Amino acid sequence: MSESTPVERVVIIGAGFGGLTCARELVKKGGFSVTVIDRHPYQLFAPLLYQVATGGLPEDDIAYPVRAAIPGVDFRRGDVVHVNPDSKTVRLADGHVVEFDRLVLAMGSTGTTYGIPGVDEHALQMKDIKQARAIKNSLLQKYEDVEIGLAPKESLRVVVVGGGPTGVEVTGAVAELQRSMKREFPKISKHASVTLVEAAPRLLMPFSEKSSARAKSDLEALGATVKLEAAVDRMYSSDVHLKSGEVLPAGTIVWAAGVAAPPEWAVLGLTDRANRLIVSPTLELTKNVWALGDLAHVDGGEGRPLPMVASVAMQQGRYLADAFERSRKGEAIKPFKYKDKGQMATIGRRRAVVEMPNGWRLSGTVAWLSWLGLHVFYLAGGRNRVSVVADWFWNYVAWGIGPRRTVID
Numbered sequence: 001m002s003e004s005t006p007v008e009r010v011v012i013i014g015a016g017f018g019g020l021t022c023a024r025e026l027v028k029k030g031g032f033s034v035t036v037i038d039r040h041p042y043q044l045f046a047p048l049l050y051q052v053a054t055g056g057l058p059e060d061d062i063a064y065p066v067r068a069a070i071p072g073v074d075f076r077r078g079d080v081v082h083v084n085p086d087s088k089t090v091r092l093a094d095g096h097v098v099e100f101d102r103l104v105l106a107m108g109s110t111g112t113t114y115g116i117p118g119v120d121e122h123a124l125q126m127k128d129i130k131q132a133r134a135i136k137n138s139l140l141q142k143y144e145d146v147e148i149g150l151a152p153k154e155s156l157r158v159v160v161v162g163g164g165p166t167g168v169e170v171t172g173a174v175a176e177l178q179r180s181m182k183r184e185f186p187k188i189s190k191h192a193s194v195t196l197v198e199a200a201p202r203l204l205m206p207f208s209e210k211s212s213a214r215a216k217s218d219l220e221a222l223g224a225t226v227k228l229e230a231a232v233d234r235m236y237s238s239d240v241h242l243k244s245g246e247v248l249p250a251g252t253i254v255w256a257a258g259v260a261a262p263p264e265w266a267v268l269g270l271t272d273r274a275n276r277l278i279v280s281p282t283l284e285l286t287k288n289v290w291a292l293g294d295l296a297h298v299d300g301g302e303g304r305p306l307p308m309v310a311s312v313a314m315q316q317g318r319y320l321a322d323a324f325e326r327s328r329k330g331e332a333i334k335p336f337k338y339k340d341k342g343q344m345a346t347i348g349r350r351r352a353v354v355e356m357p358n359g360w361r362l363s364g365t366v367a368w369l370s371w372l373g374l375h376v377f378y379l380a381g382g383r384n385r386v387s388v389v390a391d392w393f394w395n396y397v398a399w400g401i402g403p404r405r406t407v408i409d
């Protein structure tokens with residue numbers, strides 16, 4: 001880059017998997033002034049949220065300070081409330097205005113309830129640390145309350161709605177938590193149960209039928225009940241009503257059934273049914289504005305968008321940094337191409353399913369060890385990695401004899 005080339009101001013909204021990858025790559029390339037804006041000062045490792053929600057890991061282990069993660073980047077903590085592509089500005093909730101030459105929208109996704117009555121009021125979702133903490137508080141507090149007669153024994157029943165990877169993972173972890181509680185609450189723990197409810201005919205729909213069947217049998221071996229083709233009709237504070245008329249009493253209801261892009265950004269362009277912004281094959285939304293990750297709808301073939309997973313967001317972050325550099329040099333930009341790295345879901349101790357793009361399938365201990373290794377690899381920060389491995393080791397050897405993470409807010 002010559003001395004007279006102006007430095008482009010790239011503003012990235014969202015310090016998640018996609019936004020941070022893009023920022024890091026731009027800094028490496030040099031010649032860009034990069035600002036990242038996020039409402040939280042940490043990057044959340046969402047794939048391990050369910051372990052925080054079930055007392056397996058402390059919150060700090062899955063959150064990494066953004067400022068430390070991206071040296072060379074100007075980080076601004078704030079909530080973006082308005083984007084104006086014409087004036088090339090974004091406005092934060094505190095009134096601050098940030099100007100850009102190029103804008104990357106990387107605000108991720110949010111939970112959606114499909115308008116089912118009672119979900120907003122009575123179910124707990126698991127998209128951020130606060131929500132994971134609320135689930136842990138509810139699970140643990142119910143034991144305390146039932147023990148002293150403050151709540152009925154049915155409060156120890158847990159219903160998880162949604163048989164995707166998140167629902168399967170949280171169900172397995174709740175089943176294991178309930179087993180380990182037997183020692184601490186011997187009089188009441190026989191009343192505890194966890195039921196996973198899924199509207200489709202099988203769990204883990206994007207996986208093969210074999211992996212779906214394995215996930216179901218693994219969950220049942222842990223003591224969970226799995227209800228398939230069971231659509232939720234409505235829910236109340238202490239029960240879930242299925243369309244079939246069946247009523248499932250529950251002290252804690254976890255909603256893991258729906259993910260959509262935040263609806264407020266639909267004003268910026270065309271969206272699909274999940275509010276995802278439909279972008280061009282080079283991820284461009286409109287002039288000077290690009291979108292990536294969960295927020296962006298990119299055709300994944302057969303009329304389906306690419307999945308909302310971390311590897312899509314990270315590959316798109318890397319791709320955009322590369323595309324910006326190419327465009328600055330006046331070089332041609334090829335469309336984004338996703339390299340499928342396979343999929344995995346863990347079900348409990350030594351239980352997981354892994355599927356590779358070449359058709360290889362793993363389950364059981366080998367799959368579980370691969371899952372552990374990959375998650376530690378992608379976790380940000382040496383301290384977090386050491387701490388997570390130490391916690392997992394302890395949880396493994398001390399399983400059933402505790403103690404777990406026990407703080408209840």
Ligand SMILES: Cc1cc2nc3c(=O)[nH]c(=O)nc-3n(C[C@H](O)[C@H](O)[C@H](O)COP(=O)(O)OP(=O)(O)OC[C@H]3O[C@@H](n4cnc5c(N)ncnc54)[C@H](O)[C@@H]3O)c2cc1C
Pocket residue numbers: 013014015016017018019037038039040042043044046047048049050078079080081106107108109126127165166292293294295308309310311313
């Ligand atoms: C419980 C759970 C488990 C998951 N498990 C897996 C898994 O095992 N494997 C996998 O590949 N994927 C998993 N995912 C999905 C994965 O986390 C997402 O696909 C990925 O995080 C998307 O990356 P992103 O960069 O698009 O958004 P995110 O990583 O979600 O980052 C978005 C960022 O934008 C910020 N933000 C949003 N709105 C604003 C605003 N208005 N102003 C300022 N900041 C804002 C948020 O604070 C956040 O930091 C899981 C998700 C969840 C919730």
